Amino acid sequence: MWLVHSSPPFNAPAARRLRAALGMAPGHVAYGLRAQYGLLVAPETVMAWERGEIPPNSAELTALAGVLWCSPAELLAEPVTLREHRIARGVAPEELARRIGLEAGAYQKMEDTGRWKGNDRQSSTLAQVLGLTAAQFVTATGKQDELAELLRNAVTTRWQAYVKPLAKLLPVAKPQLERALELLHQDYQSRMVATLSWGGAGGDAGSGDAGREFLADIVDRFWGLVQEGR
Numbered sequence: 001m002w003l004v005h006s007s008p009p010f011n012a013p014a015a016r017r018l019r020a021a022l023g024m025a026p027g028h029v030a031y032g033l034r035a036q037y038g039l040l041v042a043p044e045t046v047m048a049w050e051r052g053e054i055p056p057n058s059a060e061l062t063a064l065a066g067v068l069w070c071s072p073a074e075l076l077a078e079p080v081t082l083r084e085h086r087i088a089r090g091v092a093p094e095e096l097a098r099r100i101g102l103e104a105g106a107y108q109k110m111e112d113t114g115r116w117k118g119n120d121r122q123s124s125t126l127a128q129v130l131g132l133t134a135a136q137f138v139t140a141t142g143k144q145d146e147l148a149e150l151l152r153n154a155v156t157t158r159w160q161a162y163v164k165p166l167a168k169l170l171p172v173a174k175p176q177l178e179r180a181l182e183l184l185h186q187d188y189q190s191r192m193v194a195t196l197s198w199g200g201a202g203g204d205a206g207s208g209d210a211g212r213e214f215l216a217d218i219v220d221r222f223w224g225l226v227q228e229g230r
Contacts, residue, residue: 011077026046037063072090082130100122115142127171192211
């Protein structure tokens, strides 16, 4: 299923602040967009961008960054999707595809659908070119649900069986991954045993609540362990 192209997450206050710092009026910005990039944008539209009423599209955002002498990333809120990270880095889709080692059309389809299908080498290059952390990579490539499912299975069964599929999914060193999984498994199992031993705390119902709460937050718990380097 294809996704509708969405505008990048525009940071309206930053645009207004950068324009003011250059001593420019909205009319000056509109003139620059037309003269330098051939974009017919009215001063009123620039003001609407800065008020957060409407966002510029990708082409307008890249041009606005040029007029304001800043990088596209400075005009964006925290990027989430693959498209948003690419725009924040100011990289054209064709250029990114070439550096990753993909056909431009194949990369564009992955970006449009939000489903990354590159191999391990391509994934590593993607993360490097876009400056993605492991957590950002998982979210940007649409693998958050898959990660959560693998982690839930790892802590409720034998964690060792999930090292290989998780290593394929994540740009995380294997020793670091193994340690995080082991600690997650120990934490989950100890909580379950402790809850059952309380007896008066609801028995199986209490155990089930504790387990569901832990599993609901498992992705955040996992990244916490990875970031701590434990």
